């Protein structure tokens with residue numbers, strides 16, 4: 001096959017197809033040979049539901065968007081990269097022309113072409129084309145496996161920047177899935193000296209503690225949000241967190257976060273769960289909490305994520321629990337569906353025979 005691709009045909013129906021090798025369109029385009037791809041919650045959600053909100057899979061679509069690879073071809077105007085360079089792929093390319101793009105908030109661009117978000121094909125294939133400024137070169141000490149984790153790490157960088165986490169502060173992160181775990185690490189890298197991870201699953205909290213968290217908490221059955229908040233504050237010796245990030249999307253977490261935050265604290269929503277929840281509006285108001293949403297990543301987030309890995313401040317390798325070959329991509333999706341593993345990497349496809 002010239003360009004083997006892992007294609008979702010319809011819900012729970014995937015197959016391998018030989019797609020044409022994509023051509024460079026702009027003189028600034030780069031063709032990348034994909035080497036490592038992480039599976040994300042969104043990929044699995046399309047696989048099982050065929051849609052996320054208004055994004056609906058209507059035609060066969062290549063899955064995957066968390067990839068790293070090796071540059072195989074560069075357009076005539078590319079000066080920053082050469083064939084053979086190892087890069088992390090930023091999988092969403094905005095229009096570059098709208099008000100959001102011009103304001104430097106390209107993650108809000110309505111014309112974003114994002115890998116494996118319908119109708120755009122993803123990166124679980126041999127060759128993928130991107131503009132050179134959406135390929136971030138990996139330093140020699142960052143592996144391609146780590147490069148595939150730059151995508152979720154960039155999500156965490158964006159969230160933690162929006163939270164405005166300060167040196168010496170206390171941050172609490174709800175949800176210890178990949179993004180929540182990485183938020184713990186980024187909050188610590190940004191200078192938080194106390195990092196609390198909250199999740200229902202002890203093994204995930206153990207990983208959070210290993211990665212960056214200083215404290216962990218498992219919410220108890222029957223406790224209200226106010227009860228949980230009181231127990232967390234007691235665990236912290238009476239200190240209330242300055243910053244809260246929800247990476248779970250669970251209503252109980254959102255409510256506990258608002259109850260646990262100190263007066264004037266910052267709250268950022270990153271997790272997506274039920275589209276509507278009840279919200280403790282009085283507590284929120286009288287504490288004068290600042291709350292923001294966070295979506296994907298923007299200028300500089302990928303570069304900072306690579307720097308955090310290269311400098312050893314965030315050890316993304318600790319998240320990798322499974323590795324499978326490209327031919328076993330469907331197994332990887334089934335593992336995620338069973339709730340197994342934290343980050344599953346798909347290697348390949350193998351290089352074409354010379």
Ligand SMILES: [Zn+2]
Nearest residue numbers: 040066151152
């Ligand atoms: Zn992702």
Ligand SMILES: [Zn+2]
Nearest residue numbers: 095098101109
């Ligand atoms: Zn735009």
